[in-house]
Amino acid sequence: MTAPLLSATALTRTYAAGEERVVGVRDAALSLERGELAVLAGPSGSGKTTLLNLLGLLDRPDSGRLELLGEDVSTLDDRGRARLRREKLGFVFQSHQLVPVLSAEENVALALWIRGLPDGECRSRARAALAAVGLAGLEGRRPDAMSGGQRQRVAVARAIVGEPSLVLADEPTASLDSETAARLLDLFDALHAEKGIAFLFSSHDPRIVERVPRRVRLVDGRIASDERTGGGAA
Ligand SMILES: Nc1ncnc2c1ncn2[C@@H]1O[C@H](COP(=O)(O)OP(=O)(O)OP(=O)(O)O)[C@@H](O)[C@H]1O
Ligand SMILES: [Mg+2]
Numbered sequence: 001m002t003a004p005l006l007s008a009t010a011l012t013r014t015y016a017a018g019e020e021r022v023v024g025v026r027d028a029a030l031s032l033e034r035g036e037l038a039v040l041a042g043p044s045g046s047g048k049t050t051l052l053n054l055l056g057l058l059d060r061p062d063s064g065r066l067e068l069l070g071e072d073v074s075t076l077d078d079r080g081r082a083r084l085r086r087e088k089l090g091f092v093f094q095s096h097q098l099v100p101v102l103s104a105e106e107n108v109a110l111a112l113w114i115r116g117l118p119d120g121e122c123r124s125r126a127r128a129a130l131a132a133v134g135l136a137g138l139e140g141r142r143p144d145a146m147s148g149g150q151r152q153r154v155a156v157a158r159a160i161v162g163e164p165s166l167v168l169a170d171e172p173t174a175s176l177d178s179e180t181a182a183r184l185l186d187l188f189d190a191l192h193a194e195k196g197i198a199f200l201f202s203s204h205d206p207r208i209v210e211r212v213p214r215r216v217r218l219v220d221g222r223i224a225s226d227e228r229t230g231g232g233a234a
Contacts (some may be wrong), residue, residue, distance in 0.1 A: 003070030
């Protein structure tokens with residue numbers, strides 16, 4: 001039997017706030033299959049970013065267990081976690097965090113340069129990833145000479161260029177108008193269908209959330225519901 005892409009049980013993360021502890025997420029259990037497309041939904045402060053950061057190995061839980069592709073992540077040291085992040089995960093941040101002095105191609109190639117791959121291979125894969133997100137012809141542009149939607153697609157190209165198993169995206173459509181946001185979701189759908197990449201993103205925009213086949217809703221740091229379109233609640 002193949003292990004699921006991701007399996008989390010009883011994940012809890014609290015933050016210090018003066019004398020108190022504030023709950024980020026409490027007792028979260030979540031499993032993702034390979035190639036799944038799911039969204040974390042819920043109001044501001046409900047724990048979406050906290051949970052994404054835990055699942056993306058950007059943060060550690062206070063307690064709980066997380067397995068990625070069958071590997072128990074809690075037993076790994078920082079280097080092991082960084083290796084898994086580099087090789088299996090891709091990230092799209094809300095502020096897309098592109099390097100302003102690099103071209104689109106170089107911003108995407110960067111994700112491979114840090115793995116120590118040869119420059120020529122990094123660049124040709126970067127060009128292919130840009131073509132996959134519909135940006136062929138803009139390889140030489142710098143981020144400040146692109147629209148918000150184009151920059152967001154460069155960020156998606158950077159997230160997929162390393163052929164990750166899972167891309168995590170925190171509010172990837174937040175700074176986009178609804179038409180551009182819908183096109184970005186079309187792109188996620190296409191990459192999911194063509195390359196089998198799983199996507200987990202967070203959003204509180206109902207127009208976006210309703211489109212995604214699986215919706216995990218957070219309320220006050222807890223997973224309140226987990227529904228699949230067509231299949232009913234899980
Ligand atoms: N670094 C931090 N220090 C203290 N409390 C934090 C920190 N980060 C998050 N929190 C708290 O944890 C809870 C969950 O926050 P989180 O950022 O995960 O919510 P969110 O669902 O992503 O919200 P938003 O939709 O506004 O991005 C909130 O009560 C928040 O105030
Ligand atoms: Mg957030």
